[in-house]
Amino acid sequence: MRQAWRVGDVRAAEKNLMATLPEGALMQRAAAGLARRCALLLEETGGVYGARVLLLVGSGDNGGDTLYAGAALARRGAQVRALLLSPERVHLAGLAALRQAGGFTTRDLPARADLVLDGIVGIGASGGLRPEAAAIVRELPALRRRDGERAVIVAVDVPSGVTVDTGDVPGEAVTADVTVTFGCLKAAHVLGPAAVRCGHVDLVDIGLGPALTGTPAVRVPDAADIAAWWPRPGATSDKYSRGVVGLATGSAFYPGAALLSTAGALAGPSGMVRYAGSAHREVVRAHPSVVVADRVADSGRVQAWVCGSGLGSGDEARTELRSVLATALPVLLDADAINLLVGGEHAEDLRRDAPLVLTPHDGEFKRLAGEAPGADRAGAAARLAAWTNAVVLLKGDRTIVATPSGEIWANPTGSAALATAGSGDVLAGLLGSLLAAGLPPVRAAVAAAYVHGLAGRRAAENGPVTAPDVAAALRPALAGLLT
Numbered sequence: 001m002r003q004a005w006r007v008g009d010v011r012a013a014e015k016n017l018m019a020t021l022p023e024g025a026l027m028q029r030a031a032a033g034l035a036r037r038c039a040l041l042l043e044e045t046g047g048v049y050g051a052r053v054l055l056l057v058g059s060g061d062n063g064g065d066t067l068y069a070g071a072a073l074a075r076r077g078a079q080v081r082a083l084l085l086s087p088e089r090v091h092l093a094g095l096a097a098l099r100q101a102g103g104f105t106t107r108d109l110p111a112r113a114d115l116v117l118d119g120i121v122g123i124g125a126s127g128g129l130r131p132e133a134a135a136i137v138r139e140l141p142a143l144r145r146r147d148g149e150r151a152v153i154v155a156v157d158v159p160s161g162v163t164v165d166t167g168d169v170p171g172e173a174v175t176a177d178v179t180v181t182f183g184c185l186k187a188a189h190v191l192g193p194a195a196v197r198c199g200h201v202d203l204v205d206i207g208l209g210p211a212l213t214g215t216p217a218v219r220v221p222d223a224a225d226i227a228a229w230w231p232r233p234g235a236t237s238d239k240y241s242r243g244v245v246g247l248a249t250g251s252a253f254y255p256g257a258a259l260l261s262t263a264g265a266l267a268g269p270s271g272m273v274r275y276a277g278s279a280h281r282e283v284v285r286a287h288p289s290v291v292v293a294d295r296v297a298d299s300g301r302v303q304a305w306v307c308g309s310g311l312g313s314g315d316e317a318r319t320e321l322r323s324v325l326a327t328a329l330p331v332l333l334d335a336d337a338i339n340l341l342v343g344g345e346h347a348e349d350l351r352r353d354a355p356l357v358l359t360p361h362d363g364e365f366k367r368l369a370g371e372a373p374g375a376d377r378a379g380a381a382a383r384l385a386a387w388t389n390a391v392v393l394l395k396g397d398r399t400i401v402a403t404p405s406g407e408i409w410a411n412p413t414g415s416a417a418l419a420t421a422g423s424g425d426v427l428a429g430l431l432g433s434l435l436a437a438g439l440p441p442v443r444a445a446v447a448a449a450y451v452h453g454l455a456g457r458r459a460a461e462n463g464p465v466t467a468p469d470v471a472a473a474l475r476p477a478l479a480g481l482l483t
């Protein structure tokens, strides 16, 4: 698991650490790490000696890191030019170091650069980029390097223009190939559209780790976490002890949702899938191992329910939702079930002791919460989780999982391929299977999003992706993860 931290916590940790070190030591560590990464990138594209390096230098310490790293590259023979955005407020010692190493300042963006270091603004950013910086950032994609390819762009700490604590990108912002960050990850590296702007994130150890205390802003699972959490059958397992998941999904109008949620559930770890609903004939025809009934009340025992995908909005759907919520079992509500909650008539049913998981996309989130997730998606998900006392999985390129107590996870395996009709039904089934197998709801949500993302990526290797492709790719994705 990786952890990302809020700016306030990073600043506090830096302050504590700096009190134990000579002045400027942290910046020297940061700049040395940055220069090393940049040199490696230049070696991949023709070498450091003679390479053209452009520094975009803002007025704070982020610019200072950039100038010192530029100085190190100049000492290795690179032609380093610094474009100062606020010459009157530049980091003076950094500028002196650059000049002493043979680097220059420039007033204009050059036509050619092999490498660009974006040191306009780091964790001290407030608001969107100022117009002058924004104008420069707009020109960056046109810069060419010596082999005619696009210049490599390295963001120093964070890409300038992103909102560091939320991952929002309110306006113009740098799109980096690599982001070299210091001490720890920040939320922008793992959340929202900012995470996409970071490119590959490289973490330089400056000794900050032990000084970081409190709760991380965001946790990011890795493959080892998911493999460790994933329930596996043992020698004494049987189909019931592995958990039985019940699906109250689909309808005569939307039988496909029933099939897709079933396919998702069958790839999960539970030992049996029960389906309850009016698409039961289609389900059993496509998936002979599924035990079917035509309504929740007539279904046998299960250990968790999935309700919603394609359920419809009529009286029958309401009855099914009420039956599911009346159980003392973990329940996942998706799609139509979330929409049915909006009128408020199920508010009482939501006050349950057993776990509840909600899996909205932005539209469903807006209907339920009364407003769109907005710029702070993680904060919005956490507020909805606290309000509904549910684990909320907010779908997106970096799907967020939030708990009622404010724990936030960001999924790193997202794929644009998952933006396809029915892909959420597959996710709901898989997540329900994990709940039935006994995984705590937050882990079930995080693990399902992770594997669903892997499956989306795998499916995309064979061309355009539909939801059945995602379902079919779950098993190979799991095989790769669990073996």
Ligand SMILES: NC(=O)C1=CN([C@@H]2O[C@H](COP(=O)(O)OP(=O)(O)OC[C@H]3O[C@@H](n4cnc5c(N)ncnc54)[C@H](O)[C@@H]3O)[C@@H](O)[C@H]2O)[C@@H](O)CC1
Pocket: 014, 015, 018, 026, 027, 028, 030, 031, 058, 059, 060, 061, 062, 063, 065, 120, 121, 122, 123, 124, 125, 126, 127, 128, 129, 130, 133, 156, 157, 158, 182, 206
């Ligand atoms: N504090 C520390 O111990 C360390 C800090 N480091 C570096 O220092 C950075 C933080 O430095 P600062 O606190 O000086 O802050 P920054 O350098 O991130 O930015 C502050 C400056 O940028 C300007 N600014 C703010 N928002 C802007 C916007 N939207 N557009 C254009 N300019 C804007 C402000 O006027 C201010 O002068 C980190 O990101 C990191 O790069 C590293 O050297 C590691 C150690």
